Amino acid sequence: MQRHPYFDLLLHEEAELSAWLNDEVVERLTLHEWPLSCVHRLTCASGSKVIYKATRQPSVEPEFYAAARSPLLVSARTVYRQKPYACLLVEYLECPTLDKVSMTEKDAVALGRHLLTQIGAIQGDLPYTLDIASRERWLNYVAIILEGLQSLLQAGSFVQCRQDMVVRLERWACSQAVLAAVEAHAGYVHSDLVGDNIFSQAGVWKVIDWQRPILGPVELDLATLLASLGFRAEKYVPGEIVAIQKFLHIGWFCECATRWFPPGVETYDRQIAVLAQLIA
Incomplete structure (x- = not known):
């Protein structure tokens, strides 16, 4: 090797x-x-x-x-x-990915819901990298991410992400609407269900890239899929779910900045600042 x-x-x-x-x-x-x-x-x-x-x-x-x-x-x-x-x-699949297939918005939504059902039917003792399927676990996760953001701010690593953004994110994450959304329809979530991870093979859909599945609201996958295909997820998914999806991206970028790829800290700072403004 x-x-x-x-x-x-x-x-x-x-x-x-x-x-x-x-x-x-x-x-x-x-x-x-x-x-x-x-x-x-x-x-x-x-x-x-x-x-x-x-x-x-x-x-x-x-x-x-x-x-x-x-x-x-x-x-x-x-x-x-x-x-x-x-x-x-x-x-190896010798067939097109979903992002290369022409699909109407209506068909994309129908396919997304079908895939959610299929994912929920996967059998086995499935691993996951994160569990936010209850209020307690969600709040624990939020606390970890906000603490990470605070550390990056105090170290001077982040300059576009500001303290007031962190305060607003905490207020949003603890709101009753978000806490209710976290526990609604909880299940197994692919967490990167984008068009280029989905293949159409002889009329059968295949999904790849199961690196970081989580336990949480299953509609997170529908929001991810629709956004990746250029459709507005908010039309079909509760706004709180779309915002939770964005917060999960903030969490991942924060983790990358501190652990997996610190040289990319400037990019992560910019991306987190944009997402924070969209959430709260």
Whole structure:
């Protein structure tokens, strides 16, 4: 194995991958990479293709694929697991992603609700990275994120995100409307249900990228999907859910700024300031 040239990830050599696939890897194309994961498309001598994904915690994707059972999922196997690192071989889908498919707003909403039902029907002891499915757990999470924001402000790392924004976010997060929304229709949430993570294969929908599922209001996924397709989620999802989705993004950006990719702190500061203004 070798280390990624830029990020704290472990990667296999082509010879190791060829042995697992019983087929020589003749091409290795990078599709995506960032500090927590790297995705390659492997082409073999036989012409077959497969996705190779190197990842690290906090991703729970290896545990997810080991436990989950659903026609919504592609086949995947973990070929390396030594915490915090993992590497998977994932089925390659030779079909368009949803963001490349022409779809009306009405059809997008109907598909989103169908996918929510399918996700809720996934069988197995499913892992998750966050639980905000009750008022108590939501408020605990909010406290952690606001404390992180305060630390970044006091350190001078954040300049566009201001103290008054943090105060308004706390007031919003503790409001009765938000607390009620947190517990309404709670369940398993993909948390990144965007168009390019959804494939249409011979009339069957497939969803990939189960790195950071959570427990929370299931309509978070519908809000994410509609926004990714360019539709206004507020027309079909309660405004509190849309705002909670934005706060989850704030939480993730805060975590990235302090733990996963501190060099990106200026970008995260700007993104959080924009989201905070949209929420409260």
